[in-house]
Amino acid sequence: MITLTTDFGLADHFVGVMKGVILRINPEAELVDISHEVDSYDILDGAFTVAQSYRFFPPGTIHLVVVDPGVGSARRPILVSAANAQFVAPDNGVLSTIYEREPDAQVRHLTRERYFLRPVSNTFHGRDIFAPVAGWLSKGVEPGEFGETITDYVRLALPKPRRLRNEDQLRVEGSVLKVDKFGDIITNITPEDVPELFSAAPPPFRIIIGGREITRLCQSFSEGGPQEAFAILGSSGFVEIGIHRGSAAEVLDVGRGAAVVLEVRTMNDE
Amino acid sequence: MITLTTDFGLADHFVGVMKGVILRINPEAELVDISHEVDSYDILDGAFTVAQSYRFFPPGTIHLVVVDPGVGSARRPILVSAANAQFVAPDNGVLSTIYEREPDAQVRHLTRERYFLRPVSNTFHGRDIFAPVAGWLSKGVEPGEFGETITDYVRLALPKPRRLRNEDQLRVEGSVLKVDKFGDIITNITPEDVPELFSAAPPPFRIIIGGREITRLCQSFSEGGPQEAFAILGSSGFVEIGIHRGSAAEVLDVGRGAAVVLEVRTMNDE
Amino acid sequence: MITLTTDFGLADHFVGVMKGVILRINPEAELVDISHEVDSYDILDGAFTVAQSYRFFPPGTIHLVVVDPGVGSARRPILVSAANAQFVAPDNGVLSTIYEREPDAQVRHLTRERYFLRPVSNTFHGRDIFAPVAGWLSKGVEPGEFGETITDYVRLALPKPRRLRNEDQLRVEGSVLKVDKFGDIITNITPEDVPELFSAAPPPFRIIIGGREITRLCQSFSEGGPQEAFAILGSSGFVEIGIHRGSAAEVLDVGRGAAVVLEVRTMNDE
Numbered sequence: 040m041i042t043l044t045t046d047f048g049l050a051d052h053f054v055g056v057m058k059g060v061i062l063r064i065n066p067e068a069e070l071v072d073i074s075h076e077v078d079s080y081d082i083l084d085g086a087f088t089v090a091q092s093y094r095f096f097p098p099g100t101i102h103l104v105v106v107d108p109g110v111g112s113a114r115r116p117i118l119v120s121a122a123n124a125q126f127v128a129p130d131n132g133v134l135s136t137i138y139e140r141e142p143d144a145q146v147r148h149l150t151r152e153r154y155f156l157r158p159v160s161n162t163f164h165g166r167d168i169f170a171p172v173a174g175w176l177s178k179g180v181e182p183g184e185f186g187e188t189i190t191d192y193v194r195l196a197l198p199k200p201r202r203l204r205n206e207d208q209l210r211v212e213g214s215v216l217k218v219d220k221f222g223d224i225i226t227n228i229t230p231e232d233v234p235e236l237f238s239a240a241p242p243p244f245r246i247i248i249g250g251r252e253i254t255r256l257c258q259s260f261s262e263g264g265p266q267e268a269f270a271i272l273g274s275s276g277f278v279e280i281g282i283h284r285g286s287a288a289e290v291l292d293v294g295r296g297a298a299v300v301l302e303v304r305t306m307n308d309e
Numbered sequence: 310m311i312t313l314t315t316d317f318g319l320a321d322h323f324v325g326v327m328k329g330v331i332l333r334i335n336p337e338a339e340l341v342d343i344s345h346e347v348d349s350y351d352i353l354d355g356a357f358t359v360a361q362s363y364r365f366f367p368p369g370t371i372h373l374v375v376v377d378p379g380v381g382s383a384r385r386p387i388l389v390s391a392a393n394a395q396f397v398a399p400d401n402g403v404l405s406t407i408y409e410r411e412p413d414a415q416v417r418h419l420t421r422e423r424y425f426l427r428p429v430s431n432t433f434h435g436r437d438i439f440a441p442v443a444g445w446l447s448k449g450v451e452p453g454e455f456g457e458t459i460t461d462y463v464r465l466a467l468p469k470p471r472r473l474r475n476e477d478q479l480r481v482e483g484s485v486l487k488v489d490k491f492g493d494i495i496t497n498i499t500p501e502d503v504p505e506l507f508s509a510a511p512p513p514f515r516i517i518i519g520g521r522e523i524t525r526l527c528q529s530f531s532e533g534g535p536q537e538a539f540a541i542l543g544s545s546g547f548v549e550i551g552i553h554r555g556s557a558a559e560v561l562d563v564g565r566g567a568a569v570v571l572e573v574r575t576m577n578d579e
Numbered sequence: 580m581i582t583l584t585t586d587f588g589l590a591d592h593f594v595g596v597m598k599g600v601i602l603r604i605n606p607e608a609e610l611v612d613i614s615h616e617v618d619s620y621d622i623l624d625g626a627f628t629v630a631q632s633y634r635f636f637p638p639g640t641i642h643l644v645v646v647d648p649g650v651g652s653a654r655r656p657i658l659v660s661a662a663n664a665q666f667v668a669p670d671n672g673v674l675s676t677i678y679e680r681e682p683d684a685q686v687r688h689l690t691r692e693r694y695f696l697r698p699v700s701n702t703f704h705g706r707d708i709f710a711p712v713a714g715w716l717s718k719g720v721e722p723g724e725f726g727e728t729i730t731d732y733v734r735l736a737l738p739k740p741r742r743l744r745n746e747d748q749l750r751v752e753g754s755v756l757k758v759d760k761f762g763d764i765i766t767n768i769t770p771e772d773v774p775e776l777f778s779a780a781p782p783p784f785r786i787i788i789g790g791r792e793i794t795r796l797c798q799s800f801s802e803g804g805p806q807e808a809f810a811i812l813g814s815s816g817f818v819e820i821g822i823h824r825g826s827a828a829e830v831l832d833v834g835r836g837a838a839v840v841l842e843v844r845t846m847n848d849e
Binding site: 310312314319339341342343344345346358361362363365366367370487489490491528529530531532541542543544553554 | 586587588589590591592593594595596598599600602603606610619620648649650651652700701702703706
């Protein structure tokens with residue numbers, strides 16, 4: 040089984056061509072699209088997408104992740120082998136979330152050209168390197184066959200929230216990771232950052248985002264009133280800002296990267 | 310075989326995650342996308358989409374339909390078993406078209422949590438309930454295993470045209486069900502509503518929509534002149550308004566829900 | 580294996596229905612989407628898309644290509660059998676690129692209605708003719724079973740660049756074939772049109788497009804400076820105009836069909 044995550048979009052022939060290349064190598068491969076609408080050239084958006092999805096797939100799944108603004112430059116193609124999943128991608132940080140979650144993963148520099156489509160172009164390594172390597176991997180070629188282990192692979196620092204605690208208040212300064220299709224605003228704040236908020240008796244809090252103040256935490260979207268922005272624990276494990284049957288991103292006029300501040304009153308130390 | 314119809318879009322990881330969940334339960338499942346671009350939260354649009362497609366699939370196909378604005382509220386998850394197809398969906402009316410066409414179908418409330426992904430979130434039942442149930446169903450688990458039969462499931466009244474017949478005229482007051490990718494306007498009027506129009510010698514008629522009058526019925530799109538709006542019997546079995554190589558919805562400035570009046574001269578009673 | 584290329588978009592039920600029709604005939608068929616975002620009614624865009632992708636698929640693959648503004652008119656449905664691939668499409672020129680590349684292909688008029696879905700509508704031959712024929716073909720029905728060979732099929736003249744050579748200059752007048760998802764401008768000029776430019780020591784040149792002059796040829800996108808438009812040999816084998824991490828089409832305000840002039844100084848004859 041091979042999943043595909045790219046910023047290629049679905050209008051062009053790029054994704055179809057990658058699938059053809061894989062299937063010509065291994066006609067038995069089962070292909071599953073994660074998303075081809077990663078923001079163009081946006082490595083962190085790709086890293087977020089693959090982190091959200093890979094652990095739901097069967098053990099042994101191969102994840103092809105092609106967000107590759109540096110295609111044709113010196114950036115290396117890599118293969119990352121974790122306990123239950125493998126990843127084929129450019130070495131530009133798009134797998135940073137995987138290194139975090141799979142600390143024992145082995146990273147290899149893909150150098151064996153016999154597993155590439157030749158001649159290798161300078162503009163479409165998805166077709167010429169990543170897809171064929173995934174195809175051969177799915178046919179049972181051993182990871183070690185594709186190249187040597189490396190340790191100096193690129194790790195990007197993912198934006199983490201900053202926690203400031205004083206006597207009676209916890210302040211968390213985070214940012215917006217993504218806006219989803221429904222206009223829900225996914226922040227980078229997790230319950231671990233503010234355990235108080237997800238306790239049995241949550242104290243008063245406020246979230247400041249887009250110049251607005253939010254003071255309600257809902258358990259489900261349908262609890263919200265019309266046009267009311269509220270906080271909610273999203274399915275990805277992050278605090279989200281949502282509006283029932285509406286777009287919080289539109290109402291708050293907020294996008295990727297915007298600042299989010301969460302303040303909660305606390306009485307006792309952690 | 311499992312089909313997927315949702316309002317999740319293709320940009321986020323949601324659809325890919327649902328597929329991963331299904332394939333981890335049943336790696337042999339064959340997955341087919343119907344549409345993930347159902348209008349956000351639009352239950353009737355989802356009901357239309359599934360009604361248009363399910364009968365073309367092989368007997369035994371499982372249809373996963375997730376348009377779920379009430380996720381996390383008291384609305385129930387259900388399984389609908391018809392003679393040749395099964396449907397897994399929230400009980401919010403998104404299967405209303407199925408109840409109409411499959412009057413003998415059995416409806417069950419999904420209550421057996423052993424078939425869910427746990428813990429069940431309050432925001433993504435597509436991942437936590439509907440996908441795993443479809444996966445287990447495709448593995449051969451009997452419908453009766455998932456929960457008890459219910460009869461008080463939600464049926465939405467689909468917008469039906471109103472027929473007004475007087476001595477020498479039939480007037481049908483309908484509405485626009487959908488605008489398709491080409492800008493064709495799909496009304497809710499069928500040949501059964503105006504059999505005269507589809508007889509061997511159709512009488513004069515007029516359709517009033519968007520402040521314009523349409524008096525021509527074409528057999529195929531290519532009969533139409535440049536920029537000419539005409540009526541045509543569409544592939545879904547409804548009267549459509551189209552323009553050859555153009556967008557009727559744009560030219561008439563008409564969208565979902567707009568009023569359509571069809572008047573046809575009649576001589577004899579039905 | 581069956582690929583699908585259409586202008587149906589992914590929002591409607593059209594593509595899902597075609598897949599259902601194929602799978603009801605042959606549940607073992609493996610379906611791969613190339614693109615469903617061919618520009619509406621745009622036969623040349625469809626021809627470009629299928630030409631770019633078909634040769635990457637395994638021998639024996641069936642390619643379903645439905646860009647069909649003349650559906651329901653006298654235009655014929657056809658089956659094109661080449662050495663390693665078959666194509667099912669309307670006879671409107673959408674396979675013109677295939678006739679060019681596969682001169683020995685046999686073209687048949689699809690006339691055997693037993694392989695159609697009946698009754699055949701006048702508006703959706705993708706569902707009623709092309710999908711079922713592809714399904715039966717994938718089940719092993721011989722091409723000759725579907726209809727007689729024809730030779731008067733529609734061939735569209737694809738826009739070719741014009742080469743004007745004088746004593747010390749080669750001038751190539753081309754046009755824009757397509758703008759891809761990244762905003763890269765794909766011209767119809769190939770290295771064969773300007774071999775000088777792709778020689779070991781390329782002479783000075785200029786490309787005039789959108790009122791701008793481009794004088795740099797890059798080997799990879801990442802060589803370009805911020806907002807700098809440059810020429811590059813694209814993965815489809817055409818000269819492209821690109822901008823590193825940016826949209827050349829937006830910056831140059833240029834779209835499909837726009838004129839491109841390339842002038843290169845030459846010393847010797849070809």
